[in-house]
Amino acid sequence: MQDAILAMLAKEPAHGYDLGVRLRRALGPLGESMNAGQVYVTLGRLEKAGLVVHHRADGQPARPDRKVYELTEAGQRRVAAWLSELKLPKPDLVEFHLKVATASAGRLADPTELVAAQRHALRQRLHEVQRAVLGEPEGSTTGLLLEGIALRLQADLRWLDACDSVWANFENKSEEE
Amino acid sequence: MSEFNAVLRVRGLSKEHGSGESLVRAVDGVDLEVPTGQTLAVMGPSGCGKSTLLHLLGGLERPTRGETWLAGHRTDTAGERALARLRSRSVGFVFQAFHLIEELTAAENVELPALLAGRSARAARRRARLLLEQVGLADRSRHLPCELSGGQRQRVAMARALANEPLVLLADEPTGNLDTAATLDVLRLFQDLRGAGQTLVIVTHDERVAASADRLITMRDGRFVDDTQLAGSVGGLGGLAGWED
Ligand SMILES: Nc1ncnc2c1ncn2[C@@H]1O[C@H](COP(=O)(O)OP(=O)(O)OP(=O)(O)O)[C@@H](O)[C@H]1O
Ligand SMILES: [Mg+2]
Numbered sequence: 001m002q003d004a005i006l007a008m009l010a011k012e013p014a015h016g017y018d019l020g021v022r023l024r025r026a027l028g029p030l031g032e033s034m035n036a037g038q039v040y041v042t043l044g045r046l047e048k049a050g051l052v053v054h055h056r057a058d059g060q061p062a063r064p065d066r067k068v069y070e071l072t073e074a075g076q077r078r079v080a081a082w083l084s085e086l087k088l089p090k091p092d093l094v095e096f097h098l099k100v101a102t103a104s105a106g107r108l109a110d111p112t113e114l115v116a117a118q119r120h121a122l123r124q125r126l127h128e129v130q131r132a133v134l135g136e137p138e139g140s141t142t143g144l145l146l147e148g149i150a151l152r153l154q155a156d157l158r159w160l161d162a163c164d165s166v167w168a169n170f171e172n173k174s175e176e177e
Numbered sequence: 178m179s180e181f182n183a184v185l186r187v188r189g190l191s192k193e194h195g196s197g198e199s200l201v202r203a204v205d206g207v208d209l210e211v212p213t214g215q216t217l218a219v220m221g222p223s224g225c226g227k228s229t230l231l232h233l234l235g236g237l238e239r240p241t242r243g244e245t246w247l248a249g250h251r252t253d254t255a256g257e258r259a260l261a262r263l264r265s266r267s268v269g270f271v272f273q274a275f276h277l278i279e280e281l282t283a284a285e286n287v288e289l290p291a292l293l294a295g296r297s298a299r300a301a302r303r304r305a306r307l308l309l310e311q312v313g314l315a316d317r318s319r320h321l322p323c324e325l326s327g328g329q330r331q332r333v334a335m336a337r338a339l340a341n342e343p344l345v346l347l348a349d350e351p352t353g354n355l356d357t358a359a360t361l362d363v364l365r366l367f368q369d370l371r372g373a374g375q376t377l378v379i380v381t382h383d384e385r386v387a388a389s390a391d392r393l394i395t396m397r398d399g400r401f402v403d404d405t406q407l408a409g410s411v412g413g414l415g416g417l418a419g420w421e422d
Contacts, residue, residue, distance in 0.1 A: 033415025120405065126388040128409035129417075133361075134368045134389065149417060150385055157384045 002042055003082040006051060006071065010079045013070035015057075016040050028142025029132045043069055051075035093159065100167060111167035119160050126153040183246075184345050184376045185211040185234050190243035191399075192229050203229040205399030206243070211345070216367065216377040218387035221396035227380040228349050230396070234378060235268045235347045236260050248344050265294050269338030269346040273353035275330045277322040283333045284309060284318035290340035301340075308336035312366055328359025335366055345376040352386055364389050 001023070008019055020039040024031035046052045052075050054067040071079065096118060103109040129150045136143030192204040203226045211217050219227050232238040233245060236252045245253045248267055252260055277286050284305050291301035309318050312332040322330050331351060338346055352360040360383065367377060367389060379386060387393050388407065395403035410416075 027418055029414045030418040031415070033413060034418065121410065123384070123388060123393065123405065124407060125410040126384060127390075127407035128414060130364075130385055130388040131409075132414060134365055150388075154384050 001038075002046060003078070005039065005042055006046065006075055006079050007082065009052065009069055009071045010076065013068050015066070015068055016043055019043075019069075026142070028136070028140075028145065030142075030145065043067075046075070051078055093156075100163065104167065104170065111170070112164060115160055115163045115167060119157065122153055122157050122160070126150060126157065129153060182213050183210040184213050184248055185209065185378070186246040187234065188244045190230075190233060190245060191241045192226075192233055192238065193241045202226075202399045204233060204240075207399075207401055209234075209394075209401075211376060211378060213344075213376055214371075214374045215392060216371050216379065216390040218390035218393045219378065219380045219396060220382065220384075220387050220393065221402075225396040226399040227396055229399075231347050231349050231378065231380055235270060235345075236264045237270075265290065266341055267344045269341070269343035271331070271334050271338045271346065271348040271351045273350035275322070275327075275334045275354075277330060277334060277337070279322050282319050282321055283314060283325065283336075286322070286333055287336045287340055290337060294341050304340060305336070308339055309333070311339075311369070312336045313362070326359070327354050328356075328362055331355060331359070331363055332366065335363070339370075345378065346370065348377065348379045350380055350382065352381065352383055360386065 004023065004026075005019055008014065008022055016039050017036065020034070020036050023039065024034060027034070043052060043054075047054065047069075051072055052069045053072055054069045057066050057068055096114075100111045100114050103114060104111045129146055133143060133146045133150055136146060187207065187209045190204055190207050190209070191202065194201040194203055205226070207230070219230065221227055229238065233240050234247075236245070236247065236255075240253050243253065244251065247263060250263060252263065255263065277283075278289070281289070284302070287305035287308055288298075288301040291304055292298065296304075306315070306318070309315050312335055314329060314332055314336070317325060317329060317333075322333070325333065331354075335346075335348075335351070338348075352363050355363065364386065367379070370377060371391075377390075379390060381387050391407060393403075393405050393407055394401050
């Protein structure tokens with residue numbers, strides 16, 4: 001979120017309030033739970049790091065939403081770096097994999113039950129995301145974000161099918177020995 | 178749930194094929210109630226009995242054992258003619274392979290069920306025009322199926338299935354031959370139907386199609402091994418944005 005806020009300030013200075021509105025708009029349903037405080041906390045941190053400065057809008061009382069923020073030179077360099085930086089998404093599978101592996105090895109839990117529980121949770125989430133996708137008009141950019149999330153959840157569910165068959169057999173093998 | 182607000186209701190439903198060594202229990206003693214307006218998805222590995230279940234629910238096949246009701250009418254004991262009438266009035270089918278009549282235009286395909294149910298040519302035509310509009314294909318109504326894309330054909334098939342305002346729409350892998358964009362078109366249609374209170378049963382191998390439903394049943398070897406109401410996750414979508422800082 002820090003980088004996104006900096007990038008929003010690259011074109012022109014803005015009130016914290018405006019930044020919050022623009023973030024929420026870009027995120028659609030994903031931004032609904034975001035509150036204004038989170039933007040001000042982030043701005044405070046950016047200011048401490050020397051990436052933004054603020055001044056008060058003329059003649060306004062000293063309220064946080066009256067502060068106008070702008071990028072410092074360091075802030076501008078950081079935006080340029082962010083835009084050119086390549087970041088590969090983390091496939092968050094390692095923790096679940098280790099949970100099943102250790103549970104299986106130590107007979108702490110039935111791997112297939114762990115997989116089933118995970119599948120239930122993923123399906124509930126996919127339901128929510130998929131409904132949100134269908135609620136967006138065609139060509140909407142937040143729809144695009146939701147579509148990407150749905151595709152990933154779908155991939156995770158496919159992976160769980162693979163987990164199911166391998167862990168079920170794995171367990172049988174170790175019991176036969 | 179009383180049988181009156183359940184559009185579909187089955188008790189101890191079984192369908193067997195063959196006998197002795199080669200006996201296959203395609204559906205093996207399932208109970209099910211589908212309330213009016215519900216969208217139910219059915220998943221499970223190939224051969225677990227999904228299509229058979231759908232055919233039994235819609236009265237296309239007769240059960241070996243068990244009782245079936247459609248809109249409060251007992252169907253497993255109904256005579257052929259009564260069953261055929263109930264089926265054509267109350268059930269719409271959509272299949273993976275579309276099953277359109279290749280010699281008829283899109284509009285004629287959609288008109289056909291209404292004509293077969295004894296409606297006037299004018300009423301059938303009016304209904305077909307409305308339905309093709311609803312599925313976004315008003316401008317393709319004079320095309321033959323071979324002149325339409327897979328996604329368009331499936332939408333024509335859905336319009337046809339809705340011709341007689343069925344109480345329930347039964348779809349067997351309706352997106353099985355479609356790409357992601359065409360699948361989304363079909364899902365949007367299902368969503369519209371759901372919004373209008375249509376009861377839907379959708380057999381699918383696609384998690385995203387299943388995730389669009391209100392309820393998801395998983396089958397294995399002819400039985401239900403899971404029955405989940407889909408209600409979303411705790412925390413909601415906002416949690417996905419990740420505001421750790
Ligand atoms: N007419 C038939 N004669 C003999 N066996 C049949 C017949 N119809 C279906 N079966 C068997 O019944 C079982 C269930 O078939 P069904 O078509 O319902 O599976 P399905 O879940 O729809 O599979 P898929 O996902 O591949 O479409 C299978 O083992 C199938 O071979
Ligand atoms: Mg099938």
